[in-house]
Amino acid sequence: MQYKNFAFIYDKLMDDVDYNMWVNYIEDIIKKENVIVKNILELACGTGNLTIPLAQKEYDIVGIDISEEMLDIARKKSLEQGIDIVFLNQDMRELDFEVYNLDCVLCACDGFNYILEEDDLKNVFKSIYSLLKNNGIFIFDISSYFKISNILSGNTFGENREDIAYIWQNYFDEEENIVEMDLAFFIRNGEYFERFEEIHYQRAYKNEEILDFLKNAGFEDVKVYKDFTFYEADEESQRVFFVCKK
Template identity: 65%
Template sequence: MDQYRDFAFVYDELMDDVDYEGWVDYIEKIIEKENAKVKNILELACGTGNITIPLAKKNYDIAGIDISDEMLNVARSKAEKENIELVLLEQDISELDFDVTNLDCVLCACDGFNYITYDEDLINIFSKTHELLKEEGIFIFDISSFYKLSTVLGDNMYGENRENISYMWQNYFDDEQNLVEMELTFFVADENGKYDKHEEVHLQRAYTEDEIIDMLEEAGFSDVKVYGDFTFDAPEEDSERIFFVCRK
């Protein structure tokens, strides 16, 4: 199911407080710290291109994959306005099928893997990534932490009124399956000031660091580093974003 069907067109406006340039800088710092030689990148769950486009501007050869054609259309439109050529493919990353191998880097930013709710699907992605990478290739991704999904978001409600968009975001955390169900209702004004109502349900899985590391090792990655909240320190108990850096 395309969980970003209607949300794609307002996603960037609602996420305007995210420092994507800082995110890209951190990714480059990881690459530098690892002394990895990276020219080409495959980005999984690339969304509207908020990481993809800045990386392309830095002269990386980057291809993006996302399940949402609507999100990719937004990315294409943004890239065209900046005269950037992007390779963008509509695909469910849990069934990852990419023809180019010997890649320098595979990337998944902004908690795309939390949307993969079954162990076997995530292991499949990790295994396929391991196959696609060159020897010494680097796999960089982040997740929203177990703490964030279970405690910060779980069973809480958020809302905001903006000039042309209002939204309500209600979350329910299932502590048996470690799933957070997000019910998103948003109202978008048209050119006449009339508001259209849109509703979507998003499901994310809360993973522990150990669960992710076990799956990575099963997929063939033995060199795995874990960092918390855009630092090069181990995650704290209340870290909200966990980064994994894996070498083939």
């Protein structure tokens, strides 16, 4: 099970991620591509950390995620901020979205690494292509092959905070290109810590594979940037951004 109990502490553990900077980067991409974006479909939106600030910037945005728990948090946060956003509980491998001519489709922070089968990813790209308007823009990032196979692989990470601690062990299968992430969380409850576990699987895709799938879906104009810059991604980039124009 992924993003079940973890959903309730996701935002706390992601508090080192600068989502404002992320939103600015997305807007810089949109400007650089010279497209008019009024509406956005965000896949794997999680707890709405990008969805909500983008809605606050007047984009008409819909968020989709497979985890009802993550969406519950997203809905709660958007209500608290008085913003009305449609969040849909869907598996993006079986997208059921019939609004076409979209200006922008977004998938941020590893969403596509959770798609383990190549054919599924190819089909997702095809659906996105058909949903976009001509000149529409598709922006996403992945944890790179380098990050998964060199930095995560075989390593254990952890954090020990006052109220929450976790241990995160990674096992990479080089034949399948899939990393198993074993997560154990400890949440303070009075004097004790409650423990729960989740196992996540992510697939490591090489940039060339992704480019191939995108081309196969119809995207000809694709840029590949490294880690929140406009420099071309290289062998050691950890987060690779793809910007695709229909």
